[in-house]
Amino acid sequence: MGNYRIAVLPGDGIGKEVTKGAVEVLKAIETRFGHHFEFAYGWIGGAAVDQKGTPLPEETLALCRKSDAVLLGAVGGPKWDQHPPHLRPEKGLLQIRKEMNLFANLRPVKFYDSLTDSSPLKQEVIQGVDFVIVRELTGGLYFGKPSGRMVENGEEKAVDTLLYKKEEIKRIVKVAFELARKRKKKVTSVDKANVLASSRMWREIAEEVAQEFPDVTLEHMLVDNAAMQLIRSPQQFDVVVTENMFGDILSDEASMLTGSLGMLPSASLSASGPSLYEPIHGSAPDIAGQNKANPIATILSAAMMLRLSFGLSKEAEAVEKAVQQVLAAGLRTADIAQKGQRAVSTDEMVNEIKATILDHQTISHIMAVYA
Amino acid sequence: MGNYRIAVLPGDGIGKEVTKGAVEVLKAIETRFGHHFEFAYGWIGGAAVDQKGTPLPEETLALCRKSDAVLLGAVGGPKWDQHPPHLRPEKGLLQIRKEMNLFANLRPVKFYDSLTDSSPLKQEVIQGVDFVIVRELTGGLYFGKPSGRMVENGEEKAVDTLLYKKEEIKRIVKVAFELARKRKKKVTSVDKANVLASSRMWREIAEEVAQEFPDVTLEHMLVDNAAMQLIRSPQQFDVVVTENMFGDILSDEASMLTGSLGMLPSASLSASGPSLYEPIHGSAPDIAGQNKANPIATILSAAMMLRLSFGLSKEAEAVEKAVQQVLAAGLRTADIAQKGQRAVSTDEMVNEIKATILDHQTISHIMAVYA
Numbered sequence: 001m002g003n004y005r006i007a008v009l010p011g012d013g014i015g016k017e018v019t020k021g022a023v024e025v026l027k028a029i030e031t032r033f034g035h036h037f038e039f040a041y042g043w044i045g046g047a048a049v050d051q052k053g054t055p056l057p058e059e060t061l062a063l064c065r066k067s068d069a070v071l072l073g074a075v076g077g078p079k080w081d082q083h084p085p086h087l088r089p090e091k092g093l094l095q096i097r098k099e100m101n102l103f104a105n106l107r108p109v110k111f112y113d114s115l116t117d118s119s120p121l122k123q124e125v126i127q128g129v130d131f132v133i134v135r136e137l138t139g140g141l142y143f144g145k146p147s148g149r150m151v152e153n154g155e156e157k158a159v160d161t162l163l164y165k166k167e168e169i170k171r172i173v174k175v176a177f178e179l180a181r182k183r184k185k186k187v188t189s190v191d192k193a194n195v196l197a198s199s200r201m202w203r204e205i206a207e208e209v210a211q212e213f214p215d216v217t218l219e220h221m222l223v224d225n226a227a228m229q230l231i232r233s234p235q236q237f238d239v240v241v242t243e244n245m246f247g248d249i250l251s252d253e254a255s256m257l258t259g260s261l262g263m264l265p266s267a268s269l270s271a272s273g274p275s276l277y278e279p280i281h282g283s284a285p286d287i288a289g290q291n292k293a294n295p296i297a298t299i300l301s302a303a304m305m306l307r308l309s310f311g312l313s314k315e316a317e318a319v320e321k322a323v324q325q326v327l328a329a330g331l332r333t334a335d336i337a338q339k340g341q342r343a344v345s346t347d348e349m350v351n352e353i354k355a356t357i358l359d360h361q362t363i364s365h366i367m368a369v370y371a
Numbered sequence: 372m373g374n375y376r377i378a379v380l381p382g383d384g385i386g387k388e389v390t391k392g393a394v395e396v397l398k399a400i401e402t403r404f405g406h407h408f409e410f411a412y413g414w415i416g417g418a419a420v421d422q423k424g425t426p427l428p429e430e431t432l433a434l435c436r437k438s439d440a441v442l443l444g445a446v447g448g449p450k451w452d453q454h455p456p457h458l459r460p461e462k463g464l465l466q467i468r469k470e471m472n473l474f475a476n477l478r479p480v481k482f483y484d485s486l487t488d489s490s491p492l493k494q495e496v497i498q499g500v501d502f503v504i505v506r507e508l509t510g511g512l513y514f515g516k517p518s519g520r521m522v523e524n525g526e527e528k529a530v531d532t533l534l535y536k537k538e539e540i541k542r543i544v545k546v547a548f549e550l551a552r553k554r555k556k557k558v559t560s561v562d563k564a565n566v567l568a569s570s571r572m573w574r575e576i577a578e579e580v581a582q583e584f585p586d587v588t589l590e591h592m593l594v595d596n597a598a599m600q601l602i603r604s605p606q607q608f609d610v611v612v613t614e615n616m617f618g619d620i621l622s623d624e625a626s627m628l629t630g631s632l633g634m635l636p637s638a639s640l641s642a643s644g645p646s647l648y649e650p651i652h653g654s655a656p657d658i659a660g661q662n663k664a665n666p667i668a669t670i671l672s673a674a675m676m677l678r679l680s681f682g683l684s685k686e687a688e689a690v691e692k693a694v695q696q697v698l699a700a701g702l703r704t705a706d707i708a709q710k711g712q713r714a715v716s717t718d719e720m721v722n723e724i725k726a727t728i729l730d731h732q733t734i735s736h737i738m739a740v741y742a
């Protein structure tokens with residue numbers, strides 16, 4: 001019976017609906033397992049710009065810092081597209097990652113048998129796929145200095161810098177090994193060691209860290225080959241770890257494998273404080289407020305929170321199993337429904353998942369009585 | 372009736388067999404169209420290390436420079452894997468690209484109806500795919516300085532540099548627009564302009580170049596989205612242009628779409644001299660010398676040479692059509708044969724393609740007589 005404070009940042013568009021759904025599912029977990037979750041809400045993104053004049057208000061950050069974990073919806077929308085950079089909703093996301101020191105982005109890619117039709121890949125290729133991409137999120141080419149424009153001898157140039165400190169690589173590779181230890185015990189470290197100096201250091205450090213995990217297998221893969229292998233035989237992967245930019249490209253590629261962005265959760269782990277959980281999809285302004293959005297990615301993000309931030313594995317499994325059951329029973333929101341299949345609303349999907357979680361309790365209870 | 376000097380660099384492993392096949396097909400084109408091709412052979416890769424003590428002998432480079440185009444097989448093999456870096460076969464490839472100023476790498480990805488079974492993607496996704504990735508090959512992150520290791524305040528670091536001059540971007544984007552003009556008139560420029568300074572310059576220059584091609588549509592796509600779209604709806608692309616590293620990752624991803632590396636040609640265009648044509652596959656030491664290799668990628672590379680270096684479009688089409696016909700007739704080398712299907716040898720495949728090219732001549736000739 002634990003007490004946990006959860007900061008909920010719904011954000012914009014469908015962010016509101018999907019976080020609402022995930023909170024309801026967490027309440028079902030409260031009921032079934034007897035925990036206490038305290039939910040506190042904060043503004044972020046376009047909604048924060050409208051209410052507070054900035055995409056990440058100081059009070060939101062303060063709220064997150066005193067919480068045990070953060071659940072985020074999505075940010076952005078056409079309303080703020082013409083704003084100057086510092087008033088863009090996306091800026092709020094970048095800032096919160098930086099301010100909370102979220103250095104490790106975990107993106108599980110899991111195939112659901114019941115969703116074969118949604119994948120662009122043939123069934124025999126996608127069948128059984130279940131891996132996690134661990135992306136370094138606060139270093140590398142997206143943050144290195146110098147980054148800018150210059151004129152040299154009358155020639156215009158632009159430069160960006162891929163920089164990593166040894167410690168930055170070490171801590172992200174460790175996250176991957178620790179994760180793999182609880183899974184299929186295989187880490188694929190992706191780099192471009194045949195060309196890049198930073199990748200050669202990455203590879204050395206991966207080898208070093210591997211010494212501490214003799215029960216986990218380490219393999220190295222070049223990033224261009226990884227981009228191929230993700231399509232050709234995605235079943236080979238367990239935990240993939242890579243630097244920021246490679247991770248950006250590969251995790252988005254991987255997210256298409258199952259054909260359903262609305263299903264994919266993520267976790268961003270902090271080096272120093274609470275971690276953040278969010279669906280990988282955006283705010284989908286075109287369907288916002290219509291009770292059509294798929295809440296599963298956010299619900300599975302909440303399950304990751306239960307497992308990774310609170311150590312509640314049984315509770316996380318209960319959520320994941322409920323999701324699997326409603327899918328197997330044929331429930332589909334519009335994004336994953338096939339032609340001719342009836343699509344359920346966000347609320348209907350959430351209610352079924354909740355009921356599945358709670359039913360189980362009833363059944364267990366009844367079974368206990370008869371035992 | 373033209374005269375053309377072609378430097379042939381077979382290299383290692385199956386490189387020898389596939390270039391031999393392509394040369395025979397070019398000879399069939401000579402016969403049918405009345406051109407004269409002069410073939411001169413040079414060492415490269417492991418074979419050059421064995422014969423001349425270096426993976427790219429000066430005499431090979433001299434031969435290439437006085438030729439109208441270069442046809443390359445593949446390099447590498449376990450025999451040279453333990454050699455020091457400057458005696459590695461791959462070094463020969465990197466050197467020839469640099470010495471010949473090969474700045475634009477063209478990788479067509481074309482789906483053959485008759486090969487649906489080979490693709491990991493569902494038929495409705497891969498059907499009709501026909502695009503070219505244009506990758507900048509001599510700049511960006513793989514070449515920028517500084518690149519190396521350092522210790523600062525007792526901390527180990529590694530750095531690489533993504534640097535582009537305006538002129539380098541301009542010339543590659545122009546290649547893409549010129550290519551698109553002869554195709555479906557659409558250029559997709561891929562960058563990471565929301566994060567990288569070099570990408571923002573890239574995007575500006577793409578817009579600038581687009582002014583000179585009012586008949587061609589330009590769209591911009593972020594690299595992580597491009598990695599998704601290649602799997603999700605590859606039919607949308609015509610010509611994709613991008614910087615070196617993004618191109619490395621995306622072109623290898625794209626090469627898996629059709630499921631048959633043995634089918635994919637490439638061209639590397641020079642800023643100043645002859646261009647180079649080669650299959651994208653490697654030297655496949657495991658099947659070398661067994662008359663099993665798929666020669667089609669090299670034969671299609673020869674077709675690109677006919678079109679791009681010699682301006683012989685009709686001749687290029689004759690080769691491409693012959694390839695399509697033998698595939699449609701059911702001919703398959705082992706790499707593209709399905710279970711239970713008989714695989715033909717390299718020689719058989721080459722002979723059928725030759726015969727198809729020459730038969731056509733006979734038929735045309737007969738038809739002319741009866742006209």
Ligand SMILES: [Mg+2]
Pocket residue numbers: 248249252595596
């Ligand atoms: Mg991304």
Ligand SMILES: [Mg+2]
Pocket residue numbers: 224225619620623
């Ligand atoms: Mg590559």
